[in-house]
Amino acid sequence: MNLAFELNGKPASLNIEPRETLAEVLRGRGRLTGVKISCEAQVCGSCTVLLDGLPVSACTVLAYEARGRRVTTIEGLADSAGRLHPLQQAFLDNFAFQCGFCTPGMILAAKALLDEKPGATDAEIIEHMSGNLCRCTGYLPILKAIRQAALAPRGQP
Amino acid sequence: MSEPARQRGEFAVVNHSVPRSDGAAKVTGSAIFASDIVLEHMAWAKLLRSPFAHARIVSLDAAAAKKRPGVVAVLTGDDLGALHPYYGHAVKDHPLLAIGKVRFAGEPVAAVIAEDELTAQEALDDIRVEYEELTPVLDVDTALAGKNRVHEKDYRLGGFRGFDDFPGASENICQAVYVEWGDVDAAFASAAHVVEGEFYFPMIYAYAMEPYVSVADYDAKGQLTVYSSAQHPFMVRQDLAAVFGLPFNSVRVIVPYVGGGYGSKSYTKIEPLTAACSWKAGRPVKLQLSVEEAFLTTRSDDARVRIRTAADANGRLVARQATIHMNTGAYAENSPMVARKAANRIVGPYRIPNVKIDCLAVYTNTVPASSYRGLGGAQVTFPAESQMDELAEKLGSDPVEFRLKNLAHRGESINPTHRPIDAEVADDVCEAARALKWDQPLAPGRARAVCCSASDAGAHPVTLAMVQVYSDGSVSVMSGSTEIGQGSHTVLAQIAAEEMGVPFEKVRLVGTDTATTLFERSTGASRTTTLMGRAVLEACREAIAQCKEMAAELLRVPADQLIEERGGVRCGGKQLTWAEILEQDFQMEGCSILGRAYLRRAGDLTEIPVFWEIGATGVEISVDQETGKINLDSLVTVGDVGLAINPAMTEGQDLGAATMGMGVGLFEELIYEGQQLMNGSMLEYRVPRFSDLPPVVQAKLVQNRDGVGPYGAKGGGEGAVNPLSPCLANALFRAAGVRIRRLPLTPERVWKALQEKQAAASRRGPQPAVRGK
Numbered sequence A: 001m002n003l004a005f006e007l008n009g010k011p012a013s014l015n016i017e018p019r020e021t022l023a024e025v026l027r028g029r030g031r032l033t034g035v036k037i038s039c040e041a042q043v044c045g046s047c048t049v050l051l052d053g054l055p056v057s058a059c060t061v062l063a064y065e066a067r068g069r070r071v072t073t074i075e076g077l078a079d080s081a082g083r084l085h086p087l088q089q090a091f092l093d094n095f096a097f098q099c100g101f102c103t104p105g106m107i108l109a110a111k112a113l114l115d116e117k118p119g120a121t122d123a124e125i126i127e128h129m130s131g132n133l134c135r136c137t138g139y140l141p142i143l144k145a146i147r148q149a150a151l152a153p154r155g156q157p
Numbered sequence B: 001m002s003e004p005a006r007q008r009g010e011f012a013v014v015n016h017s018v019p020r021s022d023g024a025a026k027v028t029g030s031a032i033f034a035s036d037i038v039l040e041h042m043a044w045a046k047l048l049r050s051p052f053a054h055a056r057i058v059s060l061d062a063a064a065a066k067k068r069p070g071v072v073a074v075l076t077g078d079d080l081g082a083l084h085p086y087y088g089h090a091v092k093d094h095p096l097l098a099i100g101k102v103r104f105a106g107e108p109v110a111a112v113i114a115e116d117e118l119t120a121q122e123a124l125d126d127i128r129v130e131y132e133e134l135t136p137v138l139d140v141d142t143a144l145a146g147k148n149r150v151h152e153k154d155y156r157l158g159g160f161r162g163f164d165d166f167p168g169a170s171e172n173i174c175q176a177v178y179v180e181w182g183d184v185d186a187a188f189a190s191a192a193h194v195v196e197g198e199f200y201f202p203m204i205y206a207y208a209m210e211p212y213v214s215v216a217d218y219d220a221k222g223q224l225t226v227y228s229s230a231q232h233p234f235m236v237r238q239d240l241a242a243v244f245g246l247p248f249n250s251v252r253v254i255v256p257y258v259g260g261g262y263g264s265k266s267y268t269k270i271e272p273l274t275a276a277c278s279w280k281a282g283r284p285v286k287l288q289l290s291v292e293e294a295f296l297t298t299r300s301d302d303a304r305v306r307i308r309t310a311a312d313a314n315g316r317l318v319a320r321q322a323t324i325h326m327n328t329g330a331y332a333e334n335s336p337m338v339a340r341k342a343a344n345r346i347v348g349p350y351r352i353p354n355v356k357i358d359c360l361a362v363y364t365n366t367v368p369a370s371s372y373r374g375l376g377g378a379q380v381t382f383p384a385e386s387q388m389d390e391l392a393e394k395l396g397s398d399p400v401e402f403r404l405k406n407l408a409h410r411g412e413s414i415n416p417t418h419r420p421i422d423a424e425v426a427d428d429v430c431e432a433a434r435a436l437k438w439d440q441p442l443a444p445g446r447a448r449a450v451c452c453s454a455s456d457a458g459a460h461p462v463t464l465a466m467v468q469v470y471s472d473g474s475v476s477v478m479s480g481s482t483e484i485g486q487g488s489h490t491v492l493a494q495i496a497a498e499e500m501g502v503p504f505e506k507v508r509l510v511g512t513d514t515a516t517t518l519f520e521r522s523t524g525a526s527r528t529t530t531l532m533g534r535a536v537l538e539a540c541r542e543a544i545a546q547c548k549e550m551a552a553e554l555l556r557v558p559a560d561q562l563i564e565e566r567g568g569v570r571c572g573g574k575q576l577t578w579a580e581i582l583e584q585d586f587q588m589e590g591c592s593i594l595g596r597a598y599l600r601r602a603g604d605l606t607e608i609p610v611f612w613e614i615g616a617t618g619v620e621i622s623v624d625q626e627t628g629k630i631n632l633d634s635l636v637t638v639g640d641v642g643l644a645i646n647p648a649m650t651e652g653q654d655l656g657a658a659t660m661g662m663g664v665g666l667f668e669e670l671i672y673e674g675q676q677l678m679n680g681s682m683l684e685y686r687v688p689r690f691s692d693l694p695p696v697v698q699a700k701l702v703q704n705r706d707g708v709g710p711y712g713a714k715g716g717g718e719g720a721v722n723p724l725s726p727c728l729a730n731a732l733f734r735a736a737g738v739r740i741r742r743l744p745l746t747p748e749r750v751w752k753a754l755q756e757k758q759a760a761a762s763r764r765g766p767q768p769a770v771r772g773k
Helices: A022-027 A086-093 A103-116 A122-129 A140-151 B023-028 B063-067 B077-082 B117-126 B140-145 B184-190 B233-244 B271-281 B291-295 B335-345 B377-395 B399-406 B425-435 B488-500 B528-555 B578-586 B647-666 B721-736 B747-764
Strands: A002-007 A010-015 A048-051 A054-057 A070-072 B043-049 B055-061 B071-076 B108-114 B128-133 B173-181 B193-201 B213-218 B224-228 B251-254 B285-288 B303-311 B317-329 B354-363 B446-457 B463-470 B475-479 B507-510 B563-565 B568-571 B574-577 B592-599 B611-623 B630-640 B696-702
Touching: A022 A048, A048 A103, A054 A103, A086 A103, A086 A140, A086 B023, A103 A122, A103 A140, A103 B023, A122 A140, A140 B647, B043 B117, B043 B271, B055 B077, B055 B108, B063 B071, B063 B117, B071 B077, B071 B117, B071 B271, B077 B271, B108 B117, B108 B271, B140 B317, B140 B354, B173 B335, B184 B303, B184 B317, B184 B354, B193 B377, B213 B271, B224 B233, B224 B271, B233 B251, B233 B271, B271 B285, B303 B377, B317 B335, B317 B377, B335 B354, B335 B377, B335 B446, B377 B399, B377 B446, B377 B721, B399 B425, B399 B446, B425 B446, B425 B611, B425 B630, B425 B696, B446 B721, B463 B488, B463 B528, B463 B578, B475 B488, B475 B528, B488 B507, B488 B528, B528 B568, B528 B574, B528 B578, B528 B592, B568 B578, B574 B578, B611 B721, B630 B647, B630 B721, B647 B696, B647 B721, B721 B747
Parallel strands: A002 A070, B043 B285, B224 B251, B317 B354, B475 B507, B630 B696
Antiparallel strands: A002 A010, A048 A054, A048 A070, B043 B108, B055 B128, B071 B108, B173 B354, B193 B303, B213 B224, B213 B285, B303 B317, B446 B611, B463 B475, B463 B592, B563 B568, B568 B574, B611 B630
């Protein structure tokens, strides 16, 4: 079946099987390998993508659910000139990753939060991000990064 | 070492928190991990796993699976006759697929190779296996009773140094390690204070977020190329070469970015099986495990530790004796080394004149155990440092003061066959105590603790590196260390930039690829900064020496009159950069020269360990008396790293390690019920989450430039995991008066202990309520 949706700001049309997950389709035919698959049980958040701006675990969402909707992956976050999103820059500045496997999901989950609450407090950040696991950093550098982006002047996509 | 002596603060690139060189790739999703690798004409493999812990395979019928459309081939134990199918760097006991017998529930018995993943998965249902169940050996005591054997035969040694005391697989003992000095019997007989107890450190799953994955291409020309999430590609190459009877130059192992390791991706995992699938299918094959399958691939050794420690009337340690039994699971993997390290590390950074440690790693019919961050250190620091507090309590001494009285000073021996300790651990402990405000009063129900550890780190020092200097002034470092997130690609580039006097951005890391980089034994045991860092530095020095010779000729001056200045040389008014030297010497653009370094166990790397990795952490906790929940309110890590090549990343290593230690201390445990692992998924296995982040976190660095690594650096990254769980147990005792000798300290376990304490107190009648200080 055909899946027509908006992928990282551009119209996309992919042939999918009804049983396929969004993560499989994005990683497979989409070659968007920034979508990382780990727990496959909605625990770790590494496969987080934004569906109409809200974070979902692409490993357990059927690709079909994305029909006619906006999907944002980590590959769609920098602007067309290649300038990093403030969150991406903040993750870099704060050493908010080591292996980097959780990073795309972390950044997208944080984006959803800051889009809704640009000045999110530490407590709000911690609450919101508790669906994203990181095994390397101990979370503090990630908190600092999101805090930096929350305090930064907004205006990026 | 030959590098010019420099003061801290004179460094241009090292000792600065330069942004990670892999940063842009990792925040934009363009970083390629092994799980992202797709080759032309690639097929997919899926594994059928045994439901039984111990069984004979009576028959295996894969005919229906082979007929399913889209299936390319099925690989079973019967196909392996043409190979040398048993692998293992320490003990060649691990068949790449079960051969005639399964030894743990979850062991792969067949692989289906198909055009796509789903077909391979569905075809597994078509395979019929008839098993004859054998009596499983599920725990250490049953294994040691020796009635049933996990392995029927003794195995040859792997191509690995240091296992000469391997006593064979008789009576299910995989490895025995005995460490002894002094006379413990006499010391305990005359000691003023003795504490004794049995502790248990559970099986742990490292949960590297990227599960094991490899892509193998055994091509028609007999060249085997494997992309893998392996930490130690050269060790994998060695196993692959042995399995397929190939020379080293025909086996190429490439490691892209790795999604976490923490020891769990040390040594060979699924690479021989993936390669055998490609060999059978005649085309590239990818084997991507799920996290549930990763649970069934590697875990940590658990450890039951019977330990006693004695002090004299003045509070000086006089003896320690311990018996460590580790459940190693079905195959040796790296457990012989874990056992050896555990036996050494249980002594800690203390002067103890009489020591006797017996450590057994024991085969059972459970998931194979292997390296886990700290390599035996976490397992034994929990009992060792718990007992330090128990002894302090008995002596009526402050636990920090008691430690300070017994810590070995720099240059003193803590193990007579090892390098004297190369750190002032007392300073680290004081730093942690100071950061916690140790002397300040506490509210009721709260407590602090400080613990420390010393690990014989670095593994065997064989590390080779190359540095290429190009005629445009750019530099590549060819290193066999893997970038597993620890930041090796950044740190090694910093060292090369510092030494060559070029901007950080001009240095590029090449690797990790066994075909283009020289041998590096492993990426683990906190060795990379120390050993590969030093190899890179020495390779730079060799390249510089070559440049100087060329410059001397070009400038017509003796080489010893050339003064090295950042990025080139000067003699009087004449100056040449490396780029100018190369271009003028070769009279052509685009040339490059090669600097090399071959580190081996010689010179100041003769003594083992290469360095002692110090762990020093402090915590402040509160205990919820109603629920038994421990809240970690304040965390301090102290990284005694000689020199932090990249301070922000070094602190990050300590925080990550301490957080893993918190997980071990509070939540993490693999639970077996009979033959089956009961909580082998992330729905059931609890790791630290964002909300577990302590409200106050302090990462301290101690930089005395006292290591054998570049500029006096020593390794880090494992130390902080070890002392964290005893910190929690000791703080719990000081906060709530209950001593728990089994991890994790779950609310249930703490609550029960509080109830028992209360019941005991009410049986005894009213007592003064205040205890301790």
